[in-house]
Amino acid sequence: MGRSAIVLAAGLGTRMKSKRHKVLHEVCGKPMILHILDELEQLDLDQIIVVVGQQREAVQAAIGGRAEIAVQSEQLGTGHAVQAAVPLLRQDVETTIVLYGDAPLIRAQTISALLSEREQSQAAACVLTADVANPKGLGRVILDDSGHVTRVVEEKDATADEKHIHLINTGIYAFDTIHLVRALARLQPDNAQGEYYLTDTLSILREECQHVCALPVEDVDEIASVNDLVQLADVERLMRVRICQRWMREGVTIVNPEHTYIGLDVTIGRDTILYPGTILEGKTVIGDECIIGPNTRLVNMTVSDRVKVEQSVGYDSLIEGFAQVGPFAYIRPGSEIGARVKIGDFVEIKKSKIGEDTKISHLAYVGDATVGKRVNIGCGVITVNYDGKEKHQTLIGDDSFVGSNVNLIAPLSIGEGAYLCAGSTITDEVPTDGFAIGRNRQVTKADYVKSWRKSRLDKDSGDEEA
Structure with a gap:
C-alpha cells in the first residue's frame, strides 16, 4: 500500500x-x-x-x-x-x-x-x-x-x-x-x-x-496559510507559541513566552530559565539548569549545564558548565569557553579557547588566542591579532596574570605563571614565571604645575597689555 x-x-x-x-x-x-x-x-x-x-x-x-x-x-x-x-x-x-x-x-x-x-x-x-x-x-x-x-x-x-x-x-x-x-x-x-x-x-x-x-x-x-507578510507574521507567532509550549511541558521555565524566540531545531534542558528577549536559533543546545537572558541571542551555540548568559550574543561556539557570560558580551564563531570561566561586560571573544576558571571580567578583546586555566585578564586588555594582512595567534599559559590595558602583539607566547604589568605593550615572548613590563618610566616633577600655571598667567597678562 x-x-x-x-x-x-x-x-x-x-x-x-x-x-x-x-x-x-x-x-x-x-x-x-x-x-x-x-x-x-x-x-x-x-x-x-x-x-x-x-x-x-x-x-x-x-x-x-x-x-x-x-x-x-x-x-x-x-x-x-x-x-x-x-x-x-x-x-x-x-x-x-x-x-x-x-x-x-x-x-x-x-x-x-x-x-x-x-x-x-x-x-x-x-x-x-x-x-x-x-x-x-x-x-x-x-x-x-x-x-x-x-x-x-x-x-x-x-x-x-x-x-x-x-x-x-x-x-x-x-x-x-x-x-x-x-x-x-x-x-x-x-x-x-x-x-x-x-x-x-x-x-x-x-x-x-x-x-x-x-x-x-x-x-x-x-x-493557516501565508499570502502576504502580515499572514507570515501571524503564522510565525503561532509557531512560536507552539514551540514555547512544547518546551514548557518539557520542564523549561519561560518567563514571558510572548517575548521568547526559539528555533525548531533548538534543544533545551530541564530546569533552565529563559528570560524575556531570549532568541535561540539554529542548532543551539542548552543544558540543564541554565539561566539565559534577558535580551540574549544564541545561534548554533552549545551551552553545557548550569551556565548563565545574560544580555549577550553568541555564535557557533561552546560554553562549558558553570560559566558566566555577560552582560553585554560577544562570543564570536569558533570559540570555546571553559568550565567556570567568567566573561564579563563588554568582552569580545573571537575564535579563541579560554581555559577553565579563567576570568575576563570587563572591557577586553581576545581574538585568535589560546588562554590557559586560572588566568586573570584585566580591564582593557587587547590581543592585537591582525597586522593589516594576516591574523596571528596569542598563547597565554596557565595561572598567568595580564594587567589592565595590556596590548599583546601577536604572534606571541606567554608562559605559565607569567605576570604582565598593567599598561604594557608586550611584543616578545615571556617565559614561565616571567615578569614583563613594557611602558615608559614615569617622570614626576615636583611643583611643576604651580610654576606652569604662573607662567601662563604672566603670558596672558602681557598679551592683554600689548
Whole structure:
C-alpha cells in the first residue's frame, strides 16, 4: 500500500511583494517548504514530489534533494499543478496526499489521520476541513445528509445560504491515486480565470458516484496559510507559541513566552530559565539548569549545564558548565569557553579557547588566542591579532596574570605563571614565571604645575597689555 505526497510550490506569491519566492520565506528560522517536508518525512511515505515553477532553481536548492521535482512551466491553476506531478507518481501508490507549500503549521499527525481516513473509508478522496468563526473569502464545503462532501463552492459563487456555512476547505486532500489521475484528466478551465481547479476534481468524482469524505482538523491553527507578510507574521507567532509550549511541558521555565524566540531545531534542558528577549536559533543546545537572558541571542551555540548568559550574543561556539557570560558580551564563531570561566561586560571573544576558571571580567578583546586555566585578564586588555594582512595567534599559559590595558602583539607566547604589568605593550615572548613590563618610566616633577600655571598667567597678562 504505497503513499505519495504532492506539495504545490510553483506560484511566486505576488502579494508578498518580495523578490524571494513565497515558500522560501522563513518561519522560526526555516523556509516554509522545509517545515512541510519535515512533517512529511515523519510519515515514512514512499514518495514526496514538490511542484515548482517560478524561481524553481532557488526552491530546488532549498529542498536539497529531499523530494522529487515536478515543473509547472506555466501557472494555470492548482489542478494543472497536480497534473504536472502525475508523470512522476509511482505505479504502486494507492493514496496521494496534496497540500500547499505555504501552510507550514500542518502537523504530521493530521496528515496521517487524513491518509488513514481515506484508506479506511475507501473513499475516492478525503478533504481536510475546518470549522472557522469567520469564513469570509474561503471556499465552503457542502455536505449531504450523510456527512459526505458534495462539492466545494468558492465564496464568489456561493448563494446567500451557503455563505452562512462555516465549514471551509483547507486545500489539503488525500486521494485514491487512480481516481485522482482520472479526475485530473477531465478538468476543464471553464471559469473566469481560465484555470484548472483542483477542487473541481471533487465534483467530478461525485458525478462518477464516488465517495468523497471530510475530516475536520482538530486545531484550526494548523491550516493557516501565508499570502502576504502580515499572514507570515501571524503564522510565525503561532509557531512560536507552539514551540514555547512544547518546551514548557518539557520542564523549561519561560518567563514571558510572548517575548521568547526559539528555533525548531533548538534543544533545551530541564530546569533552565529563559528570560524575556531570549532568541535561540539554529542548532543551539542548552543544558540543564541554565539561566539565559534577558535580551540574549544564541545561534548554533552549545551551552553545557548550569551556565548563565545574560544580555549577550553568541555564535557557533561552546560554553562549558558553570560559566558566566555577560552582560553585554560577544562570543564570536569558533570559540570555546571553559568550565567556570567568567566573561564579563563588554568582552569580545573571537575564535579563541579560554581555559577553565579563567576570568575576563570587563572591557577586553581576545581574538585568535589560546588562554590557559586560572588566568586573570584585566580591564582593557587587547590581543592585537591582525597586522593589516594576516591574523596571528596569542598563547597565554596557565595561572598567568595580564594587567589592565595590556596590548599583546601577536604572534606571541606567554608562559605559565607569567605576570604582565598593567599598561604594557608586550611584543616578545615571556617565559614561565616571567615578569614583563613594557611602558615608559614615569617622570614626576615636583611643583611643576604651580610654576606652569604662573607662567601662563604672566603670558596672558602681557598679551592683554600689548
